[in-house]
Amino acid sequence: MNSTRFLYLVSVLRLDSNSCMPEEGKHILEPQQWVERYGDYLYNYAIVRVNDSEKAEDLVQETFLSAFKAKDNFLGKSSERTWLISILKRKIIDTYRKQYSSKESSMADYEQDISDGDFYRSEGPFKGHWLEGKGPHSHSLMPEGELEQKELMSIIQLCISMLPPNLASAFVMKMIDEAESDEVCKELGITASNLWVILHRARLKMRKCIESKWLK
Amino acid sequence: MMRKIGHNMMVFMSKHMIACDEASFLVSYRSEHRLGFKQWWQLKMHLLTCHLCRKYAHQIKEMNLSVDKYRESCSHDTCSHHLSDEASSKIQHALDRELHAK
Missing domain, CATH: 1.10.1740.10 (RNA polymerase sigma factor, region 2, helix turn helix motif)
Known part of the structure; x- marks a missing residue:
């Protein structure tokens, strides 16, 4: 193929690509x-x-x-x-x-957020067992009708908003954004084991909150 | 004799059984990890004997399902949150300023 023919083809193709797809499929x-x-x-x-x-x-x-x-x-x-x-x-x-x-400015708050102290007995022969009133009461948290379903959704939103920020961000990234654990750890600068402690703690709080609002 | 058996059982349980704090952690942890045999067994034994943790495990499963529903309901524009008129016009104003500055 000689060079003029090649240049001609290129120009036609270019023209074509412009005329066939005049920004079609391209968002503005x-x-x-x-x-x-x-x-x-x-x-x-x-x-x-x-x-x-x-x-x-x-x-x-x-x-x-x-x-x-x-x-x-x-x-x-x-x-x-x-x-x-x-x-x-x-x-x-x-x-x-x-x-x-x-x-970091309030490390004590953070420790408090991730400690289990207020859910389980810290001493005695039943150390590590649920504290009175902190364990689950009812068996099910599932809504029955559409109205209950709506109510549960607003309870979930309220309970997420009541989580301490440290727990909320990890919980939301993992549960709402469905981010991979590695990604959450990287974004928040925490270790994997730390993440699981945080998530566990967030679940404890969420469950307690949902149950108490749900049973009202 | 009985006392010795009782004592040995106590020693065995304190060594090999887990309490509710660990069991509830494992309930959370197993959602994304495969438990080792020891952890799996310990959790199994604990759930067998502790009705509170059984309820807990059940509720956590339900909660995960509800959170899934919550996420879905909000990703299909059915969430009932709207920008207030005031906030809308404030944002529009800020954007207009940028648009006209160019």
């Missing part, structure tokens, strides 16, 4: 529509994970502003919404990290 950004289109969606995503409406609103705003600043990095391969969520995810993980680094 429309920042002026973001708040209206994705405001609620991002807010929902954030509030489930940070459980604080003010913090969630701030995260949504920061996400939009960072996204706008980084708009040139958007390749159009994923949808606008997916791209915004990926930015929000990073921001949420940063919030978790901050919660973890602030634990």
Whole structure:
């Protein structure tokens, strides 16, 4: 093939690739529509994970502003919404990290958060057994009707919000975001055994909280 | 004789049995790890004899299912959280400022 023919082919192919796919399948950004289109969606995503409406609103705003600043990095391969969520995810993980680094200033609180002292007997022949009233009472926590189901969902949300931040971030990453343990450890800068102690502690608290609200 | 058997049983139990704190930890731990034979056996024996931990294990299983449902309900836009009008306009305002600055 001579060089002119080759160049011709290349130019045709290029032309083709432009004309057949005029940005088709490629997503574009429309920042002026973001708040209206994705405001609620991002807010929902954030509030489930940070459980604080003010913090969630701030995260949504920061996400939009960072996204706008980084708009040139958007390749159009994923949808606008997916791209915004990926930015929000990073921001949420940063919030978790901050919660973890602030634990050093109050190490006593952290120790308190992960100690089992208030659930089990600490001495006597029944050391390690459930303290009176701290173990489970009812057998089932399952809702029966749709109404109960809805109620349980709001109880879960309330109970997550009542977890100490140290426990909440690990619990949410693992249970809500379904992140791998390695990833949670890496993001939060904790060891695997520490993570399991934290998760166990969070489950103890969550179970107690759900049961007490559920039985009311 | 009986006293000796009783004593030996106590020694055996304190050496090999686990209490509720460890058992409830293992209940959590086994959701993602394969327990070693000793841990598996200890947990099995504990659950056999402790009705509270049996309830605990049952409730944790239910709680995991409910948390799964909670996650799903919120990922399909059915979660009832909405940005307040005030927050919405505040965010829009901040974004507009950026848009017009360019």
